[in-house]
Amino acid sequence: MTQSYYLGIDAGGSHCRARLTDAAGIVLGTGLTGPANARIGTEALRATLDEAIALALADARLDPEVLTRTHVGMGIAGISRIGVREGLAATDFPFASVAYATDSVIANLGAHGGRDGAILILGTGSIAQVRVGGVDFAIGGYGFPISDEGSGAALGLSAVRHALRALDGRTARTPLSLAVSDRFGHAIPRAIAWMDQASPRDYAAIAPLVMDHADAGDAIARSIVEDAAQHVERFIETIFERGAPNCALMGGLAPRLRPWLRERTVARLIDPRGDALSGALMLAGLNVSAPV
Structure with missing residues (x-):
């Protein structure tokens, strides 16, 4: 045979x-x-x-x-x-x-x-995928930069914005802003040249730096991560409001963002x-x- x-x-x-x-x-x-x-x-x-x-x-x-x-x-x-x-x-x-x-x-x-359920993918981008009654539909995931809230690319974009503002003197310099601007030799023209060619993946490559500085107590890094966590919380709330029986977090950024979520939110999650x-x-x- x-x-x-x-x-x-x-x-x-x-x-x-x-x-x-x-x-x-x-x-x-x-x-x-x-x-x-x-x-x-x-x-x-x-x-x-x-x-x-x-x-x-x-x-x-x-x-x-x-x-x-x-x-x-x-x-x-x-x-x-x-x-x-x-x-x-x-x-x-x-x-x-x-x-x-x-x-x-x-x-x-x-x-x-293959059963009913949902996932929230947190990687370079972000998207919720849901199956209810055997019907599949997505929430979010429209592409960077108009969507992808709570994603690695979104974290990286916020960090670059902060670094440029710090170089201008419009906001205080922090360890995060210094670490990001160091990638461009603390020179705004080099940062602009990089941005002209940068992809979502390039921005997402900065996300681990943001998470590291947030874990170390950098005030701006913490605010960026807390904002991302709020978007993730709302994603999860919407998933259950749309009828999903359960939800799993997936993607490379998920393990690092999970500790920033409220305990009651984490309690609703399952492992894939x-x-x-x-x-x-x-x-x-x-x-x-x-x-x-």
């Missing part, structure tokens, strides 16, 4: 991950590449996806011909943008089948094993059952009871 395979892909703003399994859910190979947000364009997105898939196949020591027997689930950041799905549909992927969703949808599927790639494999058609 010809063996079937399942491939899950999580294509986000920071990286693209792939996980290849057999029909029993046993992991055979994985791949990791760079950013794969739909903003980079269909051609660049396809190249990144192909690279992640090739790495997973190589890790599994399988030939590309098995892709014709592989069922694929892809969660792609920004796939809701106009024309992205059409662009992907026009590509010539050699898969047995392929299903697409946003990266937040597969993360929510993985977190709750699985990750986004688990959800992508469910999207591909892998039995949710399989050990992924």
